[in-house]
Amino acid sequence: MGSAALTDAVKSICDWSMTEGRATLTSPSKAAELFGSLAFSDKEQEARLPKGVYASLRATIRNGEPLDVATADAVAVALKDWAVEHGATHYTHWFQPMTGITAEKHDSFLSPTGTGSAMTEFGGKELVRGEPDASSFPSGGMRSTFEARGYTAWDPTSPPFLRVDSNNVTLVIPTAFVSWTGEALDKKTPLLRSMDALSKQAVRVLKLFGSRAKRVVTTCGPEQEYFLIDRNFYFARPDLINAGRTLFGAKPPKGQEMEDQYFGSIPERVLACMADVETELYKIGVPVKTRHNEVAPSQYEIAPIFENANVAADHQLLTMEMLRRVAPKYGLECLLHEKPFAGVNGSGKHNNWSMSDDLGNNLLGPGDTPHENMQFLVFCAAVLRAVDRWQGVLRASIASAGNDHRLGANEAPPAILSIFLGDQLTDIFEQLEKGAAKSTKAGGTLDVGVSSMPKLPRDAGDRNRTSPFAFTGNKFEFRAVSSGQNIGWPNMVLNVAVADALGSIADQLEKATSGGQDLKSAVAKLLTQVVREHKRIIFNGNNYAKEWEKEAGRRGLLNLKNTVDALPELIAPAVIKLLEAHKVLNEREIRARYGVYLEAYTKTINIEGQLMVLMANRYIVPAALEYQKQIGQSVAALKSAGTTSVQSKKLLAKYTKLVDQFKAQTDALDALLAHEGGSPEKHAKYMRDKVVTAMAKLREIGDAIETLTPHAIWPLPTYREMLFVK
Numbered sequence: 001m002g003s004a005a006l007t008d009a010v011k012s013i014c015d016w017s018m019t020e021g022r023a024t025l026t027s028p029s030k031a032a033e034l035f036g037s038l039a040f041s042d043k044e045q046e047a048r049l050p051k052g053v054y055a056s057l058r059a060t061i062r063n064g065e066p067l068d069v070a071t072a073d074a075v076a077v078a079l080k081d082w083a084v085e086h087g088a089t090h091y092t093h094w095f096q097p098m099t100g101i102t103a104e105k106h107d108s109f110l111s112p113t114g115t116g117s118a119m120t121e122f123g124g125k126e127l128v129r130g131e132p133d134a135s136s137f138p139s140g141g142m143r144s145t146f147e148a149r150g151y152t153a154w155d156p157t158s159p160p161f162l163r164v165d166s167n168n169v170t171l172v173i174p175t176a177f178v179s180w181t182g183e184a185l186d187k188k189t190p191l192l193r194s195m196d197a198l199s200k201q202a203v204r205v206l207k208l209f210g211s212r213a214k215r216v217v218t219t220c221g222p223e224q225e226y227f228l229i230d231r232n233f234y235f236a237r238p239d240l241i242n243a244g245r246t247l248f249g250a251k252p253p254k255g256q257e258m259e260d261q262y263f264g265s266i267p268e269r270v271l272a273c274m275a276d277v278e279t280e281l282y283k284i285g286v287p288v289k290t291r292h293n294e295v296a297p298s299q300y301e302i303a304p305i306f307e308n309a310n311v312a313a314d315h316q317l318l319t320m321e322m323l324r325r326v327a328p329k330y331g332l333e334c335l336l337h338e339k340p341f342a343g344v345n346g347s348g349k350h351n352n353w354s355m356s357d358d359l360g361n362n363l364l365g366p367g368d369t370p371h372e373n374m375q376f377l378v379f380c381a382a383v384l385r386a387v388d389r390w391q392g393v394l395r396a397s398i399a400s401a402g403n404d405h406r407l408g409a410n411e412a413p414p415a416i417l418s419i420f421l422g423d424q425l426t427d428i429f430e431q432l433e434k435g436a437a438k439s440t441k442a443g444g445t446l447d448v449g450v451s452s453m454p455k456l457p458r459d460a461g462d463r464n465r466t467s468p469f470a471f472t473g474n475k476f477e478f479r480a481v482s483s484g485q486n487i488g489w490p491n492m493v494l495n496v497a498v499a500d501a502l503g504s505i506a507d508q509l510e511k512a513t514s515g516g517q518d519l520k521s522a523v524a525k526l527l528t529q530v531v532r533e534h535k536r537i538i539f540n541g542n543n544y545a546k547e548w549e550k551e552a553g554r555r556g557l558l559n560l561k562n563t564v565d566a567l568p569e570l571i572a573p574a575v576i577k578l579l580e581a582h583k584v585l586n587e588r589e590i591r592a593r594y595g596v597y598l599e600a601y602t603k604t605i606n607i608e609g610q611l612m613v614l615m616a617n618r619y620i621v622p623a624a625l626e627y628q629k630q631i632g633q634s635v636a637a638l639k640s641a642g643t644t645s646v647q648s649k650k651l652l653a654k655y656t657k658l659v660d661q662f663k664a665q666t667d668a669l670d671a672l673l674a675h676e677g678g679s680p681e682k683h684a685k686y687m688r689d690k691v692v693t694a695m696a697k698l699r700e701i702g703d704a705i706e707t708l709t710p711h712a713i714w715p716l717p718t719y720r721e722m723l724f725v726k
């Protein structure tokens with residue numbers, strides 16, 4: 001079986017290289033032409049909308065001003081015409097329920113009339129509001145099935161686009177998803193609310209510095225890590241199909257220890273697939289820019305140019321979807337799970353985050369002499385305060401069964417949140433702690449030592465790859481975010497945390513300056529205070545080191561090692577107060593999410609446990625018994641030939657013992673899974689403490705059996721095949 005999948009995989013590579021893919025590589029001029037060609041972009045809006053309508057739509061998009069009914073009607077007409085001209089027959093409100101994936105229900109533009117003809121019908125009403133049956137989405141108890149009403153509400157700030165498939169075209173309209181009572185049932189609504197909250201507080205601070213800015217948006221550039229493996233292997237692995245990760249699999253002789261994969265040459269079939277994904281993303285206006293090999297074999301990364309965080313979150317979801325949708329065309333399957341393979345790196349999503357005002361200034365841009373850049377230092381200090389004060393809920397925002405395999409597993413950032421500032425900024429903040437900052441450490445130049453090569457400008461500090469939250473020049477990078485999750489959620493938490501810190505800073509500075517103190521000395525005092533209060537969150541060293549865990553403990557930083565420990569942070573009284581004060585989520589909405597995420601954890605572990613039992617009983621045990629029989633027959637044959645082999649007998653004993661242990665452990669896991677009930681908390685804890693432990697034990701024995709079983713008998717594709725046949 002394993003070898004059958006291998007033969008098919010080799011065949012699919014050959015098939016591909018003879019036929020597909022080569023024509024999809026896109027030249028820069030073609031890419032420019034394609035970019036946004038399937039999106040109802042700014043350019044398209046300007047060309048198609050009456051001047052006044054266009055202006056009020058822009059005011060909504062740029063400044064968050066409310067949109068009136070007449071504008072919505074006019075936009076709907078232009079949008080429909082544009083979509084129908086491009087062949088669209090249907091439209092869908094596209095939304096982000098609490099499941100973590102996206103949802104859509106398609107409606108036709110056509111409505112049959114009594115006379116048998118058909119006419120298109122799509123007005124402001126249809127654009128602005130949709131009504132999917134909400135009862136089948138998780139609501140965390142906010143909506144019982146007899147109150148099934150949920151509405152999707154058009155998000156005018158994220159451009160609609162066309163989904164083009166082989167025989168159909170659909171207009172996709174990004175929407176928020178709310179209940180009949182107006183409570184958020186999704187991940188977009190809280191993100192949008194948090195961006196409003198941050199803007200409000202940031203504008204207060206900017207005003208103190210004499211800025212005319214009216215609005216601040218958070219910007220985001222998420223780097224997506226993923227695996228691509230041959231689809232034939234995928235189909236031969238029930239665990240990959242149903243859990244997204246391998247639950248068994250012995251470590252191959254070669255993993256990532258040669259460090260020859262990161263930034264390595266991209267295999268041809270993979271590159272063709274990437275190019276196709278990028279082309280499709282260009283068309284719908286997703287500005288993808290970077291591609292490269294990642295650290296693990298068969299692991300890659302795709303990153304866009306940053307955008308407004310709301311649009312970035314939509315585009316990030318579309319990037320994941322496009323990777324999944326395009327890969328099969330190349331005989332590949334895209335794995336977005338945080339840890340598809342044990343023993344090699346898992347996947348994350350580096351969430352680059354900053355704030356930008358409506359005059360185009362990046363508020364985290366330090367300039368050449370950051371020590372003089374008071375405004376920059378204040379915004380930077382706000383992030384320090386935010387991450388230190390709200391480390392618990394930030395940790396909770398990235399918690400999931402999948403991410404538990406990554407955080408703290410010596411390859412990804414630890415579960416402890418801390419901030420890397422780099423030498424230059426750390427030096428400035430150290431000066432500030434003592435009073436005032438008088439200088440900025442310069443980077444100077446770097447001499448390569450080859451006379452023909454120019455001297456290179458050098459950054460003032462080295463990079464740090466181990467920090468969960470790093471300042472990287474003009475933005476912060478939240479690296480503990482997981483590969484499979486919707487970035488809207490952690491960005492929402494980050495926005496509110498920073499809004500809160502900015503609010504406290506604005507309070508203090510407003511009070512000082514209205515009491516007659518000059519801004520400069522008020523800021524100096526504030527910065528010194530912030531550093532003294534929050535310097536424990538700054539850590540520039542190696543976050544993987546055991547020493548750091550101890551040091552972080554001494555500093556009183558939280559170390560929430562898994563989802564079950566982290567999630568309660570979301571419902572801490574201070575967090576509920578924070579989210580309510582900034583009008584981002586009310587207590588019911590928060591508790592609903594807590595319930596949904598806790599249940600998702602329990603369900604995930606339960607599915608994985610059941611899959612392991614299934615694979616053990618129906619794949620591994622039968623194969624193992626077959627080999628056991630073969631060894632037994634060989635021992636018997638030797639005996640009847642009047643000879644004996646010590647090694648054969650030893651092998652038989654060893655193998656039989658393993659198989660016995662394996663079957664016993666399978667039954668033990670099965671019995672554990674039959675356990676029911678208790679509160680959701682108790683059940684989740686039980687899963688973590690009992691089931692996850694039993695799964696690990698079963699895997700260990702299963703992997704030991706794999707290393708002894710003949711390739712021809714082993715029923716599953718191996719790590720060596722899945723990771724190295726490209």
Ligand code: ADP
Nearest residue numbers: 219220221222303304305306352353354362475
């Ligand atoms: P690296 O992390 O490898 O240094 P880059 O500097 O290329 O990477 O940036 C990584 C990501 O950060 C890209 O998606 C980029 O668009 C994004 N980014 C750059 N500036 C900002 C910003 N001001 N706000 C948010 N994201 C940003």
Ligand code: MG
Nearest residue numbers: 223350472477
């Ligand atoms: Mg990066």
